[in-house]
Amino acid sequence: MVETPAIDFEWPAKGLTRIPYQLFNDQNIYDAEQHRLFRGETWHYLGLGIELPSPGDFKTTFLGETPIIVCRDKNGELNAFVNRCAHRGAMVCHHQSGNRKVFTCPYHNWSFDQKGNLVGVAFRNGVRGEGGMPASFNLADHGLETLRVDVFHDVIFGTFSNCVAPVETYLGPDLRHHISRVFNRPMKVLGHYSQFFRNNWKMYMENVRDPYHASILHLFFGSFGLSRHTMDGAALLDERGWHSVVYTKRATDDIRGSEYEGDLPSVKTGLVLEDPSLIAGWPEFDDKITNCLMTVFPSVTFQQISNCLGVRHIVPRSVDTSELFWTLLGYADEDEKQTRIRIKQSNLYGPAGLVALEDGAVTNMVQRGILGADKDEASIVELGGEGYESGTNRVTETVLRGFWKAYRETMGV
Ligand code: FES
């Protein structure tokens, strides 16, 4: 853990079942997260190998707040380095993706190679014998800060930590299995978009791990039978409780005699869609899992929801804003019809999605609701107990408690 100034914060005695609201709106805690958590012993999603197929291909992204360039060099190796000029700190690259032999900073034209090494300084020797850098200036001392990179099934992860275990170990067997299950053959990118949230980044990472709300807040899921608690499923956590897999099997649904026929005010089970092609698809996986969210602490979720495959990557923008970057995926070998089905279903997700817009709305309702809360006020995360065990019951907040366990361990709180 990188040492940062002390923060004025104490975790409640009730442990993982109480999450202080202060964690979502305290600037000092937000600043500490950038060092302790994002630069700590954690791996972060940087992109996919298929986004950078050729030497010189690059993309820009963020690790926490820090701007990052990911680049495939001329030998085919993947490199990641901070997108912050070694001269005076300007962002070197302003493009989302492209191909470069060198990255040249717009401010004074210092240039960096595909590994982030400084290879050129404008007017290094001055002009007509005057000015320029001192003779002692050594290019090799002023490269861009580099990250450790690891790749799992074409998913590129990066870290500032020298000691965190390799990604395969970090993920543990359940996450490895479920990520491999989706990334089982070459994929293709169907699109990118981002969604701006007016809420702290952790509010979304709680939300995406929370099966409790899925068929309640999301009327579409509950009413049209895409995801209900009456379906078979599981909430799995790795040994440390840091990462999670939550899945459901739609075909196993049986709401007869269940709570759905009682008094759940928002769920209407008798509705049918005027145009069922909106959610039409095909069974894609032998294990019959139809909804699967695989979340790797701290900041990325891989998804299979019906036939919508993709990645959601959260970037903190300020203490009370964040941005979620979506990458929609299909398989390189699929036919045009399958691709069209994935794109049609994706109307349910993303910033204006019939399902996902509700997540952005409700997390902002929490951010607004906690304004003015006292330091000892906290949310209640007791559904399903106090621990972070795996189980087949999804009326539980076990996966949220796992997130907060990881948070406490990385933040030292
Ligand atoms: S800030 Fe990049 S060259 Fe000066």
Ligand SMILES: [Fe+2]
């Ligand atoms: Fe949701």
